[in-house]
Amino acid sequence: MxxxxxxxxxxxxxxxxYYYDLNLLRQTLNICKQAAGRYNFKVHYALKANFNSAVLKEIQVAGFGADCVSGNEVKAAIANGFPAHEVVFAGVGKSDREINAALDADIFCFNVESVQELLVINDLAAAKNKAAKVAIRINPNVDAHTHRFITTGLDENKFGINIWQLDDVVFTLDNCPNLQFIGIHFHIGSQITELDVFKDLCAKVNELSDWFEQRNLPVKVLNVGGGLGVDYNAPHENPVADFEHYFKIFNEHLIVKQGQEVHFELGRALVAxxxxxxxxxxxxxxxxxxxxxxxxxxxxxxxxxxxxxxxxxxxxxxxxxxxxxxxxxxxxxxxxxxxxxxxxxxxxxxxxxxxxxxxxxxxxxxxxxxxxxxxxxxxxxxxxxxxxxxxxxx
Structure with missing residues (x-):
């Protein structure tokens, strides 16, 4: 090598x-961008995978958005040139300080993980006379068939909102004037190599998109998260993840209605x-x-x-x-x-x-x-x- x-x-x-091969990074980014662009999919880079400044610069220049899970990741994304309107902020434990800073930065969206968080964001946004865009992170109860420490989409996981809580979500959204509901968000796990599990995810997304629409909450953004794995066993033979197959599954199995956008949050697959x-x-x-x-x-x-x-x-x-x-x-x-x-x-x-x-x-x-x-x-x-x-x- x-x-x-x-x-x-x-x-x-x-x-x-750490030795960074920026040639390979650029090649990976280009392949991913072309594969996603074929279907008009939007990719946000998950900063938690790697926030080395040289790496972030390459990803920003390539035209990806940013997926952040802390206030400092939001700051790092914006400091490294990612436009605030392409930054999403997830995380099960956002502090008031982090939420306020993200509101001040006018980020694209908060991926919200509990009913209580909706109430907190609404109150903080109201104090600033702002409307916060929110997507609801839902646990679809899809088994990602990955290591138990990095699976995130099952019921009773600390991440996201369980399906049986969604009536409370709708009630809260209807009564929080400083929240702007824009979509639904999913993330079932990391280092997923059995790509057929994403077909199961698509079925759940289709069902839940209809569920929100029926309750007069139009879904603009279908954020299906990330999780695409890489080949740790043969990195020389397979240096680039199978983006073509990955995005093709969503194109074939996800029902995208007129005016809807499909967003992804990829980290490991881009930089590992x-x-x-x-x-x-x-x-x-x-x-x-x-x-x-x-x-x-x-x-x-x-x-x-x-x-x-x-x-x-x-x-x-x-x-x-x-x-x-x-x-x-x-x-x-x-x-x-x-x-x-x-x-x-x-x-x-x-x-x-x-x-x-x-x-x-x-x-x-x-x-x-x-x-x-x-x-x-x-x-x-x-x-x-x-x-x-x-x-x-x-």
Whole structure:
């Protein structure tokens, strides 16, 4: 994956670091934009996946909107050039301060997750003599067949409003003059690879769109969320998510009435493959039953394997693939004082030595944004590859 010139530059760079392939990011954005544009779908980028400023700039320039789940994400989106009228604000626990700031910024829409939140937004908007645009986030009770920690659309989930509460929603909307209902919002989970579940989501969206229309609440926006997964197992072979199939499912199964817009909130699918965590082997510990490679990166730089038992492909990029190489099974671990600080067990790698560079791929989503300074660790730098093949540090 990395040419000799790049590897030489890696050797001269302090590790660990996040390496961003901006060429791949631009390619991914273009493919997604073309696939969505075929059906006039609108895509908002989910900032929670990665809010690195260079990444945000690429996405903003490509013409995507912004999906935010905190007040600071709203601020970051606008500061990085996303127009406020293309910013949506979701999140189950919006504070009054965050809501007021979003009202002052005149964002496009609040994705509302409870009846009580509707009342709070109405009161805060009234104090400013404003009307807040709102979409109702509904739990459609669709099983996304993904990890239980990242499924979000089932009944009795902390996110969204359950279907049996919708009569209360209608009553509240009818009695809140400072709310402007514009649509319905859904998000059933993350890292979804069985795309047929989106057909089930479409059926629910169609049903609920009719339900609101029948109660004299016209639905302008059908926001179906995101969740499209990426190939963590074979990032080299499949560096771009299957946007064509994904959007085609919604085009074929979603009933879009005249005047309605279809919005998506994609994060991981846009950025995951664009970054690699590059780390150096500090120590090799060979035992009777296990061999360990102790890296200078750990759960403070990429927590997904420890938090979700997530798989990331790992390669020793200091050892070119050779037919006669000795292959060793290693547990690849970090330096953090926690037993769970393990990227992967029983990784087959060429025999490795202190100083070797390891690449942990697909780190562009929920890598840098979830980094911490636990154990008083330094925050690590980011390195970028530009179209001119120049590496810059930031």
């Amino acid at each position: 990395f040419n000799p010139q790049t590897l030489q530059q890696f050797n001269n760079t302090d590790t660990p670091f 493959q664009s970054a690699t965590l590059v780390s150096r082997v500090l120590y090799v510990k060979n035992g009777i039953n296990k061999n360990f490679l102790v890296l200078d990166a750990g759960m403070t730089e990429l927590i997904r394997p420890m938090l979700y038992q997530a798989y990331h492909k790992i390669e020793n990029i200091s050892k070119p693939q050779q037919a006669e190489q000795k292959i060793v099974n290693y547990d690849v671990v970090g330096p953090i004082c926690e037993s769970t600080d393990c990227f992967q067990e029983n990784v087959q790698l060429p025999e490795s030595h202190r100083g070797d560079l390891l690449a942990i791929y697909s780190a562009g989503a929920y890598g840098e944004v979830m980094a911490s300074s636990y154990n008083l660790r330094d925050r690590v730098q980011s390195v970028y590859s530009l179209p001119e093949a120049e590496l810059i540090k930031g």
